[in-house]
Amino acid sequence: MTRPSGAALGRPPARLLAPALLGAAFLALPLVALLVRTPWSDFVDELTSPEVLEAMRLSLETSLAALVLVVAMGIPLAWTLARVDFPGRSLVRALVIVPLVLPPVVGGVALLSAFGRRGLVGAPLEQAFGISLPFTTAAVVVAHTFVSLPFFVLSVEGALRATDREYDVVAATLGASRWTTFRTVSLPLAGPGLLAGLVLAWARALGEFGATITFAGNYPGTTRTMPNAIYVALQADPQAALVLSVILMLVSVAVLALLRERWFDVALQGAVRT
């Protein structure tokens, strides 16, 4: 594909540029304001305080653990939705998207109903094995997985659908089993979408607040992630909350920057090609 040069198309129309500028400013302004209001003299002290390091460590660990679950369940789920015709597929697809639009606190309540001590699954689990999820780090991972899995599935399913099914057919006629085709043809072709899905899912998990505090609780070292710590700091010391917010923002931006811009751009194009 070759892109037409800008000159051939004429000047971009002001009726598009003006609202575009407004939109970009609207999104950027609160972030800039956050940076302006941050007491930078406290920055290093806050960054190296044990509470912040603990919350940061917990956030990274739980969001990455969630990412493992997201990939383990998300790729097979996305593949099934994209490649297998079965009755009720659109219903399953709708169910997968629901956590995406659910207010996070409602997600937390739903998780309690399922995995709480008196939940559908949680109650038998506690009676049989004495396992109780709420107030544990595992519950944080569950909450993160619940909210971030839909982003990943949507992204990967879109990428799988965008790649031509003919490739699968060709691989099959050459004698490849469906598993081999999945592993060596479909998955590599969906790579960029997979990457985009990973980034979206991780970002969502790192910022997760409502479902975590509702389902997992809030205690330093076990369930107090960065967003929880920011909320707590806001109650006592808004200045510290500003610093924590900036730290979380910088970490997110650093990771996005690490995935080099071009690479990321390509990945996202793959994801939205449906």
Next chain:
Amino acid sequence: MNPRTRPLLSTLAVLAALVLAGCGGSSGATGSSGASGSASRGTLTVLGASSLTGTFTQLAQDFEADHPGVKVKLAFDSSATLAEQVTQGAPADVLATADEDTMKTVSDAGDTARTPTVFATNHLQLVVPKDNPAKITKFSDLDAKGVKFVVCVDTAPCGKLAAKVLAASSITAKPVSEEVDVKAVLSKVSAGEADAGIVYATDAVAGGDTVKPIDIPAAGQNLNSYPIAALKGSKKARLAQQFVDLVTSSKGQKVLADAGFGNR
């Protein structure tokens, strides 16, 4: 899809990712005092600590009945969140907090119309779920092995007070969670997720038969006081002061006493 629209979509997706990273829920007052005509009509916005939910809802109805044409808009949250909203300029007419320290941050910022008045006191109680899974009968049972109890986070007044009574009762066990406000503690207990929780006596009353209250020996020496003040930013100063007067009147005090509050 036209290939030329892809860069726009990818940009949108990047922005979506960035916004999502900062996405989090926080309940808050979205109240506005609204456009007002005369001083005795319109909407009065009252911000109250979450432990005042029941009593202020009733008092607001009484106030509306006494002031035809006036609508009282209530917002309940943790005292610290409300105080932060007021000092950041959220439009509100009256503020009532669950402790004097939090109110002080507002009056020190010059945001109260007059010196805040203490209108009630509250003390802590232990609550356990109706079926009491951990078989707790007294406050010191919190130290028993495997008991999961929850408290308010120590930045909230109920959490500060809980830390005091726990220390005064020589309890060394740690809570499994520090909830952001007292209603969250109550709901964790009434839902049976926690074996016990430390809440205000008024919340134990509000919990009805979903929870059982247990007295805390040291609670009597650790009361907290609820101050109320009309706010400087109010465009309905007279109405705001009238609401404060209702809360401190004998009628208001009776509503509060019925809900388990101590009188000032």
